Amino acid sequence: MTVAIIRFGGSNCDRDAERALEYLGIDAEIVWHEDEDGLPAETTGILLPGGFSYGDYLRAGAMAARSPIMDEVREAAADGVPVLGVCNGAQVGCESGLTEGAFTTNESARFQCEHVYLRVERDDTPWTAAYEAGEVIEVPIAHGEGRYEIDDDRLDELEEEGRVLFRYCDENGDVDDPSVNPNGSKHNVAGVLGDSETVAVLMPHPERATLPDVGGVDGQGILEGFAR
Amino acid sequence: MTAYTATVTVRLKHGVLDPEAETTQRALERLGFELADLRSADRFEIDLEADSTGEAEDRVDEMAERLLANPTIHDYDVDIAER
Numbered sequence: 563m564t565v566a567i568i569r570f571g572g573s574n575c576d577r578d579a580e581r582a583l584e585y586l587g588i589d590a591e592i593v594w595h596e597d598e599d600g601l602p603a604e605t606t607g608i609l610l611p612g613g614f615s616y617g618d619y620l621r622a623g624a625m626a627a628r629s630p631i632m633d634e635v636r637e638a639a640a641d642g643v644p645v646l647g648v649c650n651g652a653q654v655g656c657e658s659g660l661t662e663g664a665f666t667t668n669e670s671a672r673f674q675c676e677h678v679y680l681r682v683e684r685d686d687t688p689w690t691a692a693y694e695a696g697e698v699i700e701v702p703i704a705h706g707e708g709r710y711e712i713d714d715d716r717l718d719e720l721e722e723e724g725r726v727l728f729r730y731c732d733e734n735g736d737v738d739d740p741s742v743n744p745n746g747s748k749h750n751v752a753g754v755l756g757d758s759e760t761v762a763v764l765m766p767h768p769e770r771a772t773l774p775d776v777g778g779v780d781g782q783g784i785l786e787g788f789a790r
Numbered sequence: 791m792t793a794y795t796a797t798v799t800v801r802l803k804h805g806v807l808d809p810e811a812e813t814t815q816r817a818l819e820r821l822g823f824e825l826a827d828l829r830s831a832d833r834f835e836i837d838l839e840a841d842s843t844g845e846a847e848d849r850v851d852e853m854a855e856r857l858l859a860n861p862t863i864h865d866y867d868v869d870i871a872e873r
Contacts, residue, residue, distance in 0.1 A: 624860070664860055664863050667809050
């Protein structure tokens with residue numbers, strides 16, 4: 563069992579993700595996106611890490627999403643291989659069509675690096691089985707383009723389908739105060755599911771809330787999704 | 791084959807928040823300018839050769855659909871001119 567962490571030029575959370583997964587006892591391997599061999603044969607999960615792939619040229623994630631290895635990632639996702647996109651990986655996920663919507667410029671027009679509270683919307687997915695629906699977890703964000711944007715009607719449909727996985731909230735799980743929404747995301751959306759529950763993206767960084775020494779372990783349960 | 795220049799203008803769909811444009815507008819107002827609104831857009835100029843305007847337009851349309859614009863948040867226009 564190996565989780566392939568796809569490294570693009572400009573990825574910078576790939577090693578953090580590898581260390582966090584290994585801390586959890588999950589075998590992981592960094593794979594360069596232009597590696598001739600593509601994904602390792604033993605790939606049982608794929609993590610699209612955070613960073614600034616291709617310098618965020620055009621739109622964050624736009625270039626990496628069109629990298630040839632993403633064809634393999636989409637095929638693997640369709641075959642049921644778990645795929646998790648984190649931060650820039652979430653932007654890549656939306657740009658590549660793995661998940662719907664777009665993560666675009668924060669309402670503040672600024673890069674924001676802070677701890678936030680997330681409300682877990684469902685507990686019946688691999689990424690959230692460690693939590694209870696409605697549970698509040700604390701995980702850091704670090705992004706300039708994390709505002710979730712999508713057509714209002716489509717967002718309603720996604721919500722009805724249970725595809726919203728995490729929402730920004732206060733420490734009690736309340737989402738009503740606009741100040742708890744760090745980037746102006748529609749309906750406070752912080753993470754969504756793709757066509758299946760095994761594909762998910764989120765802007766916050768679970769790998770930065772996994773090692774006990776670096777401030778909080780609330781993100782462990784999300785990464786443990788690769789072992790379920 | 792004829793040489794064309796295609797101009798692709800990519801802008802946010804009506805109603806999609808544009809924080810960078812708002813910040814730019816505020817900066818202009820701080821400089822003392824009076825303005826009612828400001829919208830930003832990306833413009834790409836693409837030189838290409840094609841058999842006809844229609845063929846050039848089809849090819850550039852596909853470029854916009856597949857990369858230059860994100861249909862979730864953007865509208866785009868394509869303008870083709872002989873070069």
